[in-house]
Amino acid sequence: MIWNTDFEALDGAAMSCHQAEKLGKLVDVLYRRVPFYHRKMDEAGVKPQDIQDISDIVRLPFTTKDEMRDVYPYGLLSVSLQDIVEIHTSSGTTGTPVVDAYTAGDIEVWAEVMARTLSAGGTGRHDIVQNAYGYGLFTGGLGVHYGARKIGATVIPISGGNTKRQLAIMHDFKSTVLACTPSYSLYLAEAAREEGIDPSKVGLKAGFFGAEPWSQSMRGEIQQQLGLLAIDIYGLTEIIGPGVAMECEHQEGLHINEDHFYPEVIEPSTGKVLPDGQKGELVITTLTKEGTPVLRYRTRDITYLERAPCACGRTTARMHRVLGRTDDMLIIRGVNVFPSQIEEVILKVEGIEPHYQLIVERRDQLDELEVQVEMNEGLFSDEIRNLERTEKKIEADLYATLNIHTRVRLVEPKTIARSEGKAKRIIDKRQA
Ligand code: DLL
Numbered sequence: 001m002i003w004n005t006d007f008e009a010l011d012g013a014a015m016s017c018h019q020a021e022k023l024g025k026l027v028d029v030l031y032r033r034v035p036f037y038h039r040k041m042d043e044a045g046v047k048p049q050d051i052q053d054i055s056d057i058v059r060l061p062f063t064t065k066d067e068m069r070d071v072y073p074y075g076l077l078s079v080s081l082q083d084i085v086e087i088h089t090s091s092g093t094t095g096t097p098v099v100d101a102y103t104a105g106d107i108e109v110w111a112e113v114m115a116r117t118l119s120a121g122g123t124g125r126h127d128i129v130q131n132a133y134g135y136g137l138f139t140g141g142l143g144v145h146y147g148a149r150k151i152g153a154t155v156i157p158i159s160g161g162n163t164k165r166q167l168a169i170m171h172d173f174k175s176t177v178l179a180c181t182p183s184y185s186l187y188l189a190e191a192a193r194e195e196g197i198d199p200s201k202v203g204l205k206a207g208f209f210g211a212e213p214w215s216q217s218m219r220g221e222i223q224q225q226l227g228l229l230a231i232d233i234y235g236l237t238e239i240i241g242p243g244v245a246m247e248c249e250h251q252e253g254l255h256i257n258e259d260h261f262y263p264e265v266i267e268p269s270t271g272k273v274l275p276d277g278q279k280g281e282l283v284i285t286t287l288t289k290e291g292t293p294v295l296r297y298r299t300r301d302i303t304y305l306e307r308a309p310c311a312c313g314r315t316t317a318r319m320h321r322v323l324g325r326t327d328d329m330l331i332i333r334g335v336n337v338f339p340s341q342i343e344e345v346i347l348k349v350e351g352i353e354p355h356y357q358l359i360v361e362r363r364d365q366l367d368e369l370e371v372q373v374e375m376n377e378g379l380f381s382d383e384i385r386n387l388e389r390t391e392k393k394i395e396a397d398l399y400a401t402l403n404i405h406t407r408v409r410l411v412e413p414k415t416i417a418r419s420e421g422k423a424k425r426i427i428d429k430r431q432a
Contacts, residue, residue, distance in 0.1 A: 003119040003151075004112070007259040008314045012307070015315070019262055020054040022287035027051045027060070030293060033078045036071050037295060057262065057285065058273055062296045068238060069096040076292040079103055084291055088139045090237040100139070100237050101291040107146065109288055113243035113257045114147020120248040120255065120312075121206040121231035123177050125152040130170055132180035132188075133211070134160040134421055139241025140211055144179045147243070153177070160184065161420040163191045170202055178207040182214040182222060182230070183423035186354050189225040190418075200227030208233050210242060212422045213322050213340045217347035219251075221354045232321055238297050239284050245319055250311050253318030260288045263317055264296070265305055268326055279304045281326055282319065300326045302338070328426065330360060332367050335404045339425045342371060342406075345397050351379030351390060355416040361429045370407045371398070374416050 002008050010018070028048045030037035041047070044061040051059070068076060076099070077084070085104050089097035102110065123129065129148040133140030141159055148155040158169055160180065166188055169175065178185060185207055192199040204226055210233035222230045234254050235242035244261050245254035256263050262285040265274045274280045282299045302323045309315055324338025331337075339358055347354055353374040361368050371394070379390065387410050394408040417424075 001119040001122060001124065002313060003116040005313075007257075008116060008255070008316055010259070010315060012315065015258065016054050018259055019287060020052070022259075023054060023057060023262065023285065024048070024051055026285075026287060026293055027295075029078055030295065034076060036067075036075050040295075054262070057264070057296070060285075060295050062271060062283065062298050063294050064298050065098060065238065065300070068098045068294075072096045073099050074101075076294070077101060078293055079290055086142075087137075088142070088237060088241060089137045091138065097137075098238050099292065100239075100241070103290040106240070106289055106291050109260055110143060110240055110243055111146035111150040113240070113260060114143050115150040116147075116257060117233050117243055117246040118144070118147045118151055118153070118177070118208065120246050120314075121177075121208055121229060122249060123148070123151060123153055123206060127151075127153040127176045127205075128173055129153050129155045129177040129179060130166070130173075130175035131155055131157055132160055132166055132178065132184060133242075138421075139235070139237050140179075140181075143235070143241040143243055144208065163188060163420070164195075167192055167195060167197065170204070171197070174203055176203060176205050178204050178226070178228070180207075180209065181211050181419065181421055181423065182209040182218055183212060183419045184421065185209060185222050185226060185230075186218075187418040187420070189222075190414075199225055202226075204228045206231060208246075210234050213324060213328075213338070215340045215344040215347065216321075217344050218354055221347060234301075234319070234322065236299060236301075238294055238299075239286055240289070244284065248310060248312040248314060252310065253306060253320055255310065255314050255316045255318055256305075258316050260286065262287055263305060263319065265303065266298075274304075276305045276307055276317075279323065282322075302326060302329075330358070330367075330369065330426070330428075332360070332369050332404050332406075335402065337369075337402055337404060341402060342398065343425075345401050346371065346373050346394055346408075349390065349394055349397065351376055351382075352394075353413065355418070356425065357416050357427060358425055359427045359429065367430065368407065369404065370409060372409050372411050372416065374413055375410045377413055379410070380413055 084101045135141030189199040233246045235244040245256040264283040265280040268281040303319045355374040359370040
């Protein structure tokens with residue numbers, strides 16, 4: 001289901017025209033109203049009138065998370081504070097939070113792109129959306145909420161956590177759509193089984209999962225355990241929250257709502273824009289945002305773009321599922337590894353549960369990676385010999401795919417902490 005064919009199926013030339021017009025206006029506003037951008041553009045030697053075409057975007061400076069933090073809380077506002085109707089922030093766990101301030105128009109755009117997102121996975125007016133993303137300053141809860149309301153679906157704003165209650169609500173209200181992090185969906189499935197409920201039979205037909213990296217193997221697990229279509233949705237606080245990009249029913253890359261968010265992929269060390277198909281850091285410009293617009297935001301998320309038309313009829317550029325973050329990348333003895341690559345390998349092994357943790361330590365000046373993976377009850381009750389064989393097999397599989405030596409340790413069922421929001425997969429003892 002395409003929510004807005006006018007924009008989601010716009011032809012390429014018309015889209016570029018639309019983007020150029022929006023970018024021109026944006027740059028003009030930012031130069032006049034936001035001292036932060038005025039200064040940055042002066043430093044880059046670029047004036048608003050230099051931006052005539054969308055390809056001129058490369059002349060504009062990048063914006064980083066640190067710069068956004070430096071102007072906390074209101075340094076990026078491009079309208080009067082009176083015109084701001086809602087504020088969200090990033091969690092702030094790694095430093096000063098980043099602020100996203102929305103005008104009424106921004107909330108309208110958010111509802112629109114989230115209506116597109118939920119429609120792309122088949123949500124309609126008759127659906128009951130169990131929204132288990134956290135409500136509050138985190139953008140997941142309210143983002144999904146506004147989209148579901150726009151579609152006219154019934155939204156259950158249960159927020160994250162309280163797993164037993166989630167299961168009761170799912171059963172009693174007959175939820176058809178689930179929205180939460182991929183890791184939490186597996187926790188819900190596990191908790192359901194513990195209560196004697198088959199999670200694939202509760203009536204869910206689609207799930208909208210994002211806010212953390214997950215692999216294709218993890219998708220397979222979720223779809224099988226919960227008996228639903230698992231749709232990957234992407235977004236970030238600095239840009240709008242969820243709603244930047246989403247998969248359709250074909251699950252072949254995430255369609256970017258590029259009439260609102262202009263994507264580029266760059267080589268992280270040089271800032272050079274890469275051609276479609278080449279992996280690098282995703283950079284996004286908010287073309288239509290009013291409250292806190294952002295020019296060329298460096299997301300630190302690694303992906304690549306492709307523009308081939310999709311069988312669903314959408315013509316928008318697609319991004320490959322996020323492969324990892326530049327700041328989550330582990331460098332183990334010189335080899336770059338993303339946690340999601342490890343996930344992809346380990347979940348293919350028989351007897352393994354989709355719960356794992358990566359522990360990085362430095363011993364004798366060398367980095368060592370220990371992969372702790374939960375085994376299922378069947379493997380757990382098996383002979384020690386078989387457990388060792390499985391550990392060796394995973395180590396060999398990881399070596400074959402990633403070219404690094406790891407230590408794999410199978411741990412007892414249900415010993416790795418479950419998450420109700422974003423899963424924490426890496427324990428990096430080198431930073432302790
Ligand atoms: O996580 C917004 C969101 C809410 C997206 C609900 C999807 C669903 P932040 O907390 O600012 O915002 O975190 C943004 O999370 O830069 C990515 O690294 C990661 N991320 C978000 N979606 C995905 C995804 C929300 N589908 C950061 N796959 C981003 C992989 C994702 N990583």
